[in-house]
Amino acid sequence: MADKTKNKTENKTGNWALNKSRISQATGRLGAGLDTLRTWWDGAQVWQRYVVYLLLVVGALILPAPAIGSFMSPESDWTTILIHPIGTYVLLAMGLNVVVGQAGLLDLGYVAFFAIGGYSLAYFGTEYGWNFWATLVMGTMMTGVSGVILGAPTLRLRGDYLAIVTLGFGEIVRITASNTDEIGGARGITNIPHPPPIFGTEFALDPAPYYYLIVSVIVVVIIFAKRLEKSRVGRAWAAIREDEDAAELMGVPTFKFKLLAFATGAMIGGLAGTVWAGKVIFIEPNNFPFILSATILAAVVLGGQGNIPGVILGAFLIAWIPERLRFLAEYRILIFGAVLVLMMAVRPEGLLPSGRRRAELAEGTGGMGAMGAEVAGPTATDAAIPEARS
């Protein structure tokens, strides 16, 4: 009897995707394909990897081509879409990935750092006429500091308490911006300066230079994040994510490293904010709603937290799908919500999870812990006993 139940449950979990509708079948196959790709990548030679890097860079350079654009975004300008939302989402998702995916801290107010970055360019650019590049450095540092200011009192909290405090921080920043007249109040700031020309390339109405600017920033951030992940710091974050107490006992100064994760994530968010503000000329508090934090978090989880290619893929999809669905007009957010629910049901570990994450999930804890009323461990995942009774 017990064996029978076990078999039944294994079948159910194992072939779950296959038993469902065709859509989830397709998603399941997509996931399986991505898994094969991952396995290949793990065994690839160094030269093979460099070929892939080269192909990716070439791909990024020709991506704005009209031929691609006519399929990817038939209704609006593809290059503009590539800068915002796609480019900014990719940057933000990589920053949030440091906090959520690597250090395992749930941040629901990440948009605050995006706002602080954007507002520093807007404020220093319009009030003091600062150069874009100077403000880029300045804004990134300021958001890093704000990350520390938020983190210092709150990072002793765990899990969901941290989540709600960060959510509160996001709202505090937005409401403060709309109530403070020195930075434009609810009307926002207009006439934000564009970046000055580099190598004779003007930053004006043509979106192409901004695209290459944001691609270069993304490449720099990828290299930075990748090096960080492989370093002592990255290993400390992984240890904290998997078991904070154990990490502390092993001599990892958890608080310091959590603060560092927060500051790093904040800086990347601020960088995204400044680059974005340099393009849009006009920002207002309503550019930074809670739903943007949630969307970026969705990108990180959908792509596969902790894995940079996965996160980039997730951000790309999350930014692109609503744009591609523009022909559905008003219904696109509705469909988008349904897609999120469906994707999580079919592949909760994300499209391209990191190997380590996958192992954590197989153990039933998944780093951030499974849901409560779930009996942990692969043998009894289905709460099989009540089901067998009914």
Add this chain to the structure above:
Amino acid sequence: MFQDFIDQFGTSTVGGLAVGSIYALVALGYTMVYGVLRLINFAHSEIFMIGTFASLWVITTVGISSPLTGIALVGLLALMILVAMVASGGAAIILERVAYRPLRKKGASRLAALISAIGASLFLQELFALEVIPRVFDRPGRNQAAVPRIVDRDVLFSIGNADVRTDHVIIVIAALIMMVGLDQLVNRTRIGRGIRATAQDPEAAVLMGVSIDTIVRVTFALGGAMAGVAGVLYAMEFENIYYNVGFILGIKAFTAAVLGGIGNLRGALLGGIVLGLIENWGAIFLGSQWKDVIAFIVLVLILMFRPTGILGESLQQARA
């Protein structure tokens, strides 16, 4: 400024208690689901929104155009509460079935469930904005909908300089009845024991013959019903509802739940009241546009000194 505070203290205390009761009712849903599943049910704010529109539906269907008194008012409120409880509770059950159970069965991480919740929340908001509100109420889905006044804003009695209005009294009494009822249910019935057992130790609960699926369904239904009642009271008090009315209120209610100690029923009640009072008192000093900022700063301060909320966690110990 202090003179202002003293003058307005009484009235804003009464208002704070009323708003706090609504926060508390919604917070109960967050806290119960969290206690059982360790999940922040982000779509709970939409369950509340469904409650507000259910009460508008009752008002328009019955055809109330002027404020009521006496037995008629009580009857209407009872009907609204009943319909809203059914609508919100039912929606919560469907939500659990569609958005959470598949993930639970796969042993997905809580973060994946959170994303699923955000997706469900977007879906429900848009569903109402695009389909339900235009069809049922025959009005543009994204506009604010005015709720006809069903109870006069009479001053019932005064304590010192505090005017206590009829609507405030109704809110506090209705919320109290609901909370006492829920508390009795959780602490005295068989199903309540199941909920507490599951919150305490799901594995052991399964071994003792508790059906987790049933318990989770009941938990969602109860939390949803409470949000439905909150929806009725909100619609009655603020008389202005819209498709994402749940968003800010949901955040506040979750804040209240955390403030009191998430997973703790008594904590949700206390957190809601504390949040409502502090917001209203703070607004006297700084102006009401800073209300939300005050609420969150208080949250951060309290969590710094009491990292698991005022009363601490755990549903199974709730004895309120």
